[in-house]
Amino acid sequence: MQEYVVYKRVSTQEQGRSGLGLEAQERDIGLFLDGFSEVPYAVVATFTDILSGADSDRPELTAALDVCRKTGATLLVSKLDRLSRKVSAIAALMDDKRLTFRVASMPYADKFQLHIYAALAEQEREFISMRTRAALAEAKAKGKKLGGLRDKTMKRNAVIQANAAARADKVAGIIEPLREAGKPLREIADHLNKARVATARGGQWQASQVKRVLDRLSSAE
Structure with a gap:
């Protein structure tokens, strides 16, 4: 048993x-x-x-x-x-x-896959933390005082944007090569789902979500 x-x-x-x-x-x-x-x-x-x-x-x-x-x-x-x-x-x-x-x-998942997942998750947390600090420092450099309700909203928005950018960077190694090879958005989404790569909310990928990631990666260049 x-x-x-x-x-x-x-x-x-x-x-x-x-x-x-x-x-x-x-x-x-x-x-x-x-x-x-x-x-x-x-x-x-x-x-x-x-x-x-x-x-x-x-x-x-x-x-x-x-x-x-x-x-x-x-x-x-x-x-x-x-x-x-x-x-x-x-x-x-x-x-x-x-x-x-x-x-x-x-x-x-076997031991090797779990180890890779743990390493990627740790890198993502470190990158999100760095991205958030950079976003707040940039806002401060532009003369925006960080304090009060409006600035708390700005802080929250900066964190959201940083998190989204970090998630996009994490899957770029899968999405961009497939797109460059001419694969349609729906097929790329299928690849992500088969690889057990979850979306930000832990769900399945759709073509529209792949497009948003590609747009974000393109705007960051």
């Missing part, structure tokens, strides 16, 4: 929003167990940390890992960032010969 130890993590802010963070993780884990797990299976234990993703002291994760190592059960999380947002931490878990883990939202 396949045995699992389920681990969930939410920040105090997510938990404050009526537990929606936990509900989403429970939903994804349930979908994995029902549609992708070997059968029969059993969930032998469940652990939940309520703390920031940047917090390295996670007592419930430590307990979950201990159970997995002792019993041979597989650690199951809803998303890779529930384990950690650091590539080094993910790599250390992958190198642990006494541990196996699965990611519910990426049911077919």
Whole structure:
């Protein structure tokens, strides 16, 4: 029988929003167990940390890992960032010969793919942070004082624009070569979906979304 130890993590802010963070993780884990797990299976234990993703002291994760190592059960999380947002931490878990883990939202991903995904996600977060700081510095250099309701809106808009630009840059390596090869927008969207590259909202790509990314990449040149 396949045995699992389920681990969930939410920040105090997510938990404050009526537990929606936990509900989403429970939903994804349930979908994995029902549609992708070997059968029969059993969930032998469940652990939940309520703390920031940047917090390295996670007592419930430590307990979950201990159970997995002792019993041979597989650690199951809803998303890779529930384990950690650091590539080094993910790599250390992958190198642990006494541990196996699965990611519910990426049911077919092997260790190599998970490592690449973690690295890309870390790069994206770093780039978004840099892009946001640059956008705010540019606004300040143009004489716009950052303060008050209007300027808070400007800050928020700058962050949104920076995030959108970072996401466009992330998929440029897939979209631009296909477009240069003459592939239609719909076919490019199909390639992204087959590669399991999610949109900003975690959905499927459409031709119109591919066009928006191409337009954004073109305007950034």
